[in-house]
Amino acid sequence: MDKKTFREFGYRFVDWVAEYLEGLEKYPVVPQVEPGEIKDKLPDGPPEKGEPMEMLFKDFNEIILPGITHWQHPGWFAYFPANNSPPSVLAELLTAGIGAQCMIWQTSPAAAELEEVVMEWLRKMLGLPEGMQGCIQDTASTSTLVALLTARERATGFESNKNGLKIPLTVYASEEAHSSIEKDVKIAGYGRENLRHIPTDENFAMIPSALEEAIEKDKNKGILPACVVATIGTTSSTAIDPLEPIGQICARHGVWLHVDAAFAGTAAILPEKRYILNGSQYMDSFVFNPHKWMLTNFDCSAYFVKDPSALIRTFEIHPEYLKTGVDAKVKNFRDWGIQLGRRFRALKLWFVIRSYGVEGLREFVRRQINMAQTFKGWVEQEENFELMAPVTFSLVCFRYNDGRDEEELNQFNEALLNEVNRTGQVFLTHTTLRGKYTLRMAIGSRTTQERHVKEAWELAVNTARGLMEQG
DSSP: HHHHHHHHHHHHHHHHHHHHHGGGSSOOOSOOOOTHHHHSSSSSOOOOOOOOOHHHHIIIIIIIIGGGOOOOOOEEEEEOOOOOOOOHHHHHHHHHHHHHOOOOGGGGGHHHHHHHHHOOOOOHHHTTTTOOOOEEEHHHHHHHHHHHHHHHHHHHHTTTTHOSSSSOOEEEETSOOHHHHHHHHHHHHHHHGEEEEEETTTTTTTHHHHHHHHHHHHHHOOOOEEEEEBSSSSSSTTTTTTTTHHHHHHHHHTEEEEEEEETTTGGSSGGGGGGGTTTGGGGGEEEOOOOHHSSOOOOOOEEEEEEEHHHHHHOOOOOGGOTTTTGGGGGGGGGGOOSSOOOOTTHHHHHHHHHHHHHHHHHHHHHHHHHHHHHHHHHSSSSSEEEOOOOOEEEEEEEEOSSSSSSHHHHHHHHHHHHHHSSOOEEEEEETTTTTTHHHHHOOOOOOOHHHHHHHHHHHHHHHHHHHHOO
């Protein structure tokens, strides 16, 4: 492609993105396609000769776009948000144009040093303990795996890589913890049988006394507790595990405390929500995702650690071809995680923080929390609807309940969710809380306004009434 064609389509693509973000409401949130439908429209093999960009763009619009789920849609209330923003999109364009591979300082000094700076900015914005240092991982799943590997190495005196695990090591997380923890426990070599799920209280938060009981039980069996994963904002209900007592237990027993705040951690930039980090002085590691609730394109996971030397000792490598004359003076982030090759993720985060400012980001998060509180009020006021969990952030867990038995209620609420989503106007997902089918209203898209939340609520109420009339 020559420079003239590149410029032409570059301008057209930027215009397309601007129009797309402006006109998202015209699309159904979830594409109306069947499995295999997109694949059937694509050729079985690659073209022998290059095709013109005009044809590629046409196929993008006619084949690919109809099969895209629109995560930035104002009616997106599913799972959690995966936000973007104009400053972040533009930064990604520059990152793609530069095409840097940022594995060590020498391969891109600006990328390494900017990452140091923005991670310190984030530490201050959230009020994390002085001295914690961070780097950018791809996802919270990877960050938790990094924490589990570091905890494993510390528990074994950094000998497990040499001699293997001589005694079983255990990991502890609440029964509401994210599914990635179980996967990471398997990958890290602990074994799924050595993951202990700790009971939760009426608010779905880990019970500290049950945690300590499980730790002491394992120690009495000659099993070595290695890591506790506490959660700020569990996936199903955004429950908050109490860090202070959990941290004290970890300190007494010499157990690594990792805190998963993938979605809800962003809320700590609000002074009125800073309490969610009470007990943070006990954390050994902490992760939250700016790519969820801080207007930064996927992927960007902010991982902090109290003792960087333990992290580096777990992951550092010294092949001759990567040695440079400045290694003793710089941070080589290849030694801060699993990957050797690293993207220039810090640029988009830098663009976002500078474009919105801390106050602008606070306004965005606060507005969405307020919309959730408004939705909560509607649920409380409406006959035959009920809240299923505390509303602390921007997630509301609710269901229809007219007093019938639980099995029938589960079936009715599943039908309600399916009918609401079938309209294409909104997209919600579900969970189960104590075995009860629960609808999740996850407010988080940058484009969502209160009118969209109101429309979603009215749709849920009217759909429920329609189902009742059908019998």
